Amino acid sequence: MSHPQLNGVGPFTPQTGLDPSHYINRELSWLEFNERVLEEARDPSNPLLERLRFLAISASNLDEFFEVRVAGLQAQLYDNLEPQDAPPDGMGPLTQLTEIARRAHEFVSRQYDTWWSVIRPALSEHNIHVCEPAGLSPTQNAFLDHYFDSQVYPVLTPLAIDPAHPFPHLHNKSLNLILRLETIGQDPPRQLYAVLQVPSVLSRLVPLPDEGGGHRRFVLLEDVIGPRLDALFGGFRVAAWVAFRVTRNSDLTIQETEVRSLLSTVQENLRMRKWGAAVRLEISDRADEGFLAQLQTAPALDLDDRDVYRVPGPVDLTSLVALYKLEGFRELKETPFEPQVVAPLANRSNIFAAIREQDLLVHHPYESFGSVIQFIEQASEDPQVLAIKQTLYRTSDDNPIITALARAAENGKQVTALVELQARLDEENNIVKARALQKAGVHVVYGMVGLKTHCKAALVVRRDHDGIRRYVHLGTGNYNPTTARLYTDMSFFTCRPQFGEDASALFNLLTGYSQGHSWHKLIVAPMHLADRLVALIDRERQHAEAGLPARIIAKMNSLVDPGAIEALYAASQAGVKIDLIVRGICCLRPQIPGVSDNIRVISVVDKFLEHSRIAYFENGNAPEVFLSSADWMPRNFRRRVEIMFPIEDPRLQNRIVEGILGVVLMDNVKARVLQSDATYRRIPPPRPGEPVIRSQVEFQNMARELSSSDPIRPATLGPAVMGLQRNPEH
Known part of the structure; x- marks a missing residue:
């Protein structure tokens, strides 16, 4: 539902009067950031597998950039949508898209040069090999024949492209093969095209049998499927095939005036996301003009030349992060670090007693996120705790905080969780978590239309020996134990009365219609x-x-x-x-x-x-x-x-x-x-x-x-x- 106090803030129009040249374009600045990520992949002072991880991160970053930012600019250009925030640098959508394409094409070239010239050879020197089909031995090919017949073939579904079979819908970022088929026994042979989705349920990197010497060898799944495609098409020969991937608009746009239920609206938008407009085509540079014509001009895609990225394989560098996760090879990674327990909480069984003594500051991931988990878990079991209120923006699977909130409700405490359903690309996960909390008896609020609840706050109301006291956790990062080991963030614990009063007012604002609070500490x-x-x-x-x-x-x-x-x-x-x-x-x-x-x-x-x-x-x-x-x-x-x-x-x-x-x-x-x-x-x-x-x-x-x-x-x-x-x- 909309909120009378928080909604109604008009679009921000800066009255700067400054020369647009004093501003750097937002999208181009982001591309500069991703350049810095790629620099880390090329930096020889970083351990090898860390460099590989940075390369995969740069590719994942670029995916989201196209899904959201480029998609938004294309919607402005083609659908005449007004930008939420006009760029003060003065660049219009076409100018931005043109410059983004120029820089992005150059960036992708550097990504693949990093893979082929820097990282892949270094991996081979350390006994990690991504093998090309042409270099496989008869024994290895025999193994892959069996793997294809037993594991891959049963889940493949070829999709013909002809007047009776319209161009298939391609899922966002799914890996696919486009094939050119030729009839056998006809002169000249008739040519047809088909599309085959590479199964996402199977590992992209297929391990080859251990041949000793500590070597680990892998073949890309598409390189297992490609040479064995004839088995799928009786009476036809597969004359050529290439891998490709389509990126689609994944941004959810919710029109406030059309919403009756935020949950159902988000669910409907999620169903529509897989039909989002295509914004980018990545395709193997082996593709000839026939393949490009089939894909680029397909009514379901309809992409400009600048939206086509021909890459020297493998398509989708994010999949290479699987090599980072290999067991062993400890010497190729950063020295592991175990987050420390802050001194005021060391050997303390009661976190509330520690907070009563002094405000606490925790620097994640150097200091353990376990203090935040302890705060909620202890509150869920403490008979003196009356209520728990918490915001949840991005969560994680098997999150102990979610479990603790559910346990608190089962223990009879009043528990409220504001679960932000519009957290970009985490919407489905948050819906699942919200339903699980509701089932346990937690009062779940789904945020507000037109506003995302991005603040990180938890409030515990406890009956202490000297009266009711409010304990507050405020943070700069999400209540997510997984990212808390990867992101630098700050946590602050206090039971100062004015912080408690403001925290109560904040949750009243989020869950009801409370207005007029005179804020003491929270801005x-x-x-x-x-x-x-x-x-x-x-x-x-x-x-x-x-x-x-x-x-x-x-x-x-x-x-x-x-x-x-x-x-x-x-x-x-x-x-x-x-x-x-x-x-x-x-x-x-x-x-x-x-x-x-x-x-x-x-x-x-x-x-x-x-x-x-x-x-x-x-x-x-x-x-x-x-x-x-x-x-x-x-x-x-x-x-x-x-x-x-x-x-x-x-x-x-x-x-x-x-x-x-x-x-x-x-x-x-x-x-x-x-x-x-x-x-x-x-x-x-x-x-x-x-x-x-x-x-x-x-x-x-x-x-x-x-x-x-x-x-x-x-x-x-x-x-x-x-x-x-x-x-x-x-």
Whole structure:
């Protein structure tokens, strides 16, 4: 249902008055981010299987980019749809699509060069072989003959293409073969075409029998099927075949005025997703013009030349991640790291007692996500706990938090879960989880039409010896134990009354029609967050103009919002020193003379996905530190329920600013600096005698050292922050 307090926020139209050249295009900035991922695949200092993983990640990233971003631009161009947020750089959809295609084609060429020239030969040197059909021995071919007959042939379904058999529907990102058939016994032979889906239920990499010597050999499933296709077509000869894959529009668009039930609407949209418009065709570069004509001009696809990507195989590099998961080969991966238990929770059986003693800060994945699981699991069993309320955006299979919420309801506690059904590409999984929770007796709310609930909050109401107390967990990342081992995020636990009051108000807002709460600590989007953030930036500008200490350090995934960028430009022009740590998209253009001279932007791409959102404001020697669920983007500020919240304990502030932001700013291994021409350049390696600082490794070391002692010392932040070591490039 729609919400009277949160809906009705109009589209954000920035009144910047700035030259469009002061902005970097969002989509092109994203492609630059994926270039940094591919750089890690080519970096010889990374272990080999980690490099392979980065290559697969770059391919998976590109898939989603086409499914959502390119699909949206095509809808604007072909269906005259208005963009939700017009790009301030002034590029229209056709211009963007043309430039995206140019860069994406070049990027794909580099991906395959990385596979063929760099990674595949190195894998062979370490006894991991992806074999070509022409190089197989008679014994290996005999094994594959049997494998094809017994495992593959029974699940294959050839689909003819002719007037009686219209072009088949191709599932999004499914691997297929297109075949050219010739009649046997006719002169000249008659040619026909057919399509065959490569079964997704079978492993893409077929292992060959162990021949000793520690060698692991694999054949791609399409290379098992292709040479044996004649068995499917009696009376025909398969003259040629190539592999291909189609990417479709996978974005769900829900029209608020047409919704009666959010659940049924999302389910219907999911059914429609598999019929989404085709946006990209990947096909083996062995394909001739006949194959291309059959596919590109098929009414079901209808793709422009720029949408066709001819690749030197294998089609779909994401499947290569299976090699990363091979047993053994430990020396080809990063040294494993076990998340540490934070000192205040070590050997503590009661997490609520620990939170009563002090606010707790946990830095994932270096410090264990088990503290968050413990918080919910203990609440589910504690007889003194009366109620649990939690938001769920992206979950995971076998999530102990879901199990604990269900157990709490079965134990008679009042349990409410807001499950966001519109979490992109996780909709089906969230529907399954929501139904399981409902079955257990949890009161499930499905979010709100027109707004995604993206904030990360859990509230536990407990009867303590001195009365009712509210315990709160707020975070920058999802309640997902799987990604919590892969993403860098922050967790904050508190039982301070004002945080508890705000958390209760937040859930009342999400589940009912509550309005008019006077917020103490939480800054909530879409109501206040954008304006408050701009005001905080502008306050630094005013301090600088008054000669007071002024400094901004902000860490986020993406920086797109024109209002925030304009405020940062104004602060820079007033002399505020600004460090931005932006992992992915950054539309702000730094180092423009007279505009952004005082702004430095770095991006860190490493083993863990940088995901935490942190903001520091010097505030004239009265520093303020905030954590948030929101990136600085119009969608987060205007079309999502997000929260930003202060960290007020000076000990925790010190840890965030000196121990996290300060360390990232000193990274001279995995950090790149954004240039004014929108490209990124690695920070020069340290000179002889200078320390080598790889921030993620430093955080691992710090977590080990601090797990057995109190890591937090009272400190005054102002002089320390102003004296943060800065790379000479700034």
